[in-house]
Amino acid sequence: MILVTGATGTVGRELVGRLLALGVPIRAATRRPDSAGLPDGVQVVRADLGGPDGLVDVMHGIDRVFLLSNGPEIPIHDANLAEAAAKAGVDHIVKLSSGRTGDDTATDPIPTWHRAGEQAVRDSGVAWTMVRPLGFMSNALHWADSIRDHDTVYAPFGQGRIAVVDPHDVAAVAATVLTTDGHAGETYTLSGPEPLSPGEQADILAEVLGRPVRYVEVAPDTARQAIVDHGVPDELASAIMALRATALEAFTSVVHPTVEKITGTMPRSFRVWAERHRHQFAEVRAG
Ligand SMILES: NC(=O)c1ccc[n+]([C@@H]2O[C@H](COP(=O)([O-])OP(=O)(O)OC[C@H]3O[C@@H](n4cnc5c(N)ncnc54)[C@H](OP(=O)(O)O)[C@@H]3O)[C@@H](O)[C@H]2O)c1
Structure with missing residues (x-):
């Protein structure tokens, strides 16, 4: 049986659906069942x-764990899970990390948190695989x-390009790693098929939505406030902005062939993602 943590989140829900379709028994962890x-x-x-407390019990009868943690608590949450997994006799932990954890020059919070989390997993003695996606579509x-x-799209760092990846493909890779052998000790960096700037993403959204969508570059602080207004905690919002700034460097624009290598299927394009999520951008016009 596979334990999926973060099962109610963006990647976790996709992963649960994928594993269900494969007929794999799943236990899903949430704070709010x-x-x-x-x-x-x-x-x-x-x-x-x-x-x-209780994490060892949650892992009773579990063979493999998908580990998803978020924010400043990543190091401690990963350590808690890894320790409990070792006690419970779990065979394999697949940790969702971050692409830039692999950039040795990255010192901003998100890769730093994930590096500590990855280390806790490696130190647990349980077999592991690290899945490191670049930015999500x-x-x-x-x-x-x-x-x-x-x-209008308001976003900072207009010159920066990220080879954004569809969470669907992140889940597809995780599902393959969780259900097949040969992935222990591997670290997989995932990207989508092409690097895109926010302006280029706005152009694709315009084509998919069938109406003009313009891009306006804003200061990082303005964008940070917008995601705080969306419910993202302050510290995490600052960390996300620090990470977004690195879109101006080459690291995040590199396309990695990993999704196709692991799943046998080409990663989805941003256009396909936008078509699937078109309803979430649907026009609301008075009168
Ligand atoms: N967004 C990106 O561009 C990007 C790129 C690369 C990597 N990542 C990484 O992807 C991860 C986020 O994935 P996501 O977007 O799928 O997550 P998400 O949609 O934000 O969902 C977070 C999940 O974590 C669970 N959770 C939160 N606190 C918890 C706790 N204390 N104990 C147990 N579960 C808890 C929530 O479950 P309940 O609320 O149901 O308990 C929820 O299912 C992060 O590690 C991030 O660094 C993100």
Whole structure:
């Protein structure tokens, strides 16, 4: 049986769907089982990675774990899970990390948190695989309100390009790693098929939505406030902006062949992602 942590999140829901389709028994961890809205056939359990008590019980009968943690607590949450997994006799941990963890020059918070989390997993003695995606295509949902309201994407670092990846492909790689052999001790950096600037993403959204969408470059602080207004905690919002700034460097624009190598399928384009999420940008016009 596979334990999926972060099962109610962007990647976790895709992964649960994928594993269900493969017919694999799944236990899904969430802090709020009653409102998790997970599909039938999934065993839903309450678990908080911040409270190590009970994590060993949650892993009873589990062979492999998908580890998803988020924000400043990543190092401690990963250590809690890895320690419990070792105690419970889990065979393999697949950790969702971050692409820039592999950039030795990166000293901003998100790769720093993930580096510590990865180390805790390696130190646990349980077999591991690190999955390190570059930026998610779904981050474009932060633009949904301004696109709906006035057909505009406000984003900083207009010259920066990121080879954004569809969370669907991140989940596809994780599902393959969790259900096949030969991935222990491997670190996989994932990207989508092409590097895109925010302006280029706005152009694709315009084509998919069939109406003009303009791009306006804003100061990082303005963009930071917008994601705080979206419910992202302050410290994490600052960390996300520090990470976005690195789009101006070459590292995030590199296309990696990993998704196709692992899954046998080409990574999805931003256009395909946008078509699948078109309804979330749908126009709301008074009168
Ligand atoms: N966004 C990007 O561009 C990007 C790129 C590369 C890597 N990443 C990495 O991807 C991860 C985020 O993935 P995501 O976007 O799929 O996550 P998400 O949608 O933000 O969901 C977060 C998940 O974590 C769970 N969670 C939060 N606190 C928890 C706790 N204390 N104990 C147990 N579960 C907890 C939540 O479950 P409940 O609320 O149900 O408990 C939820 O399922 C982060 O590690 C991030 O660094 C993101």
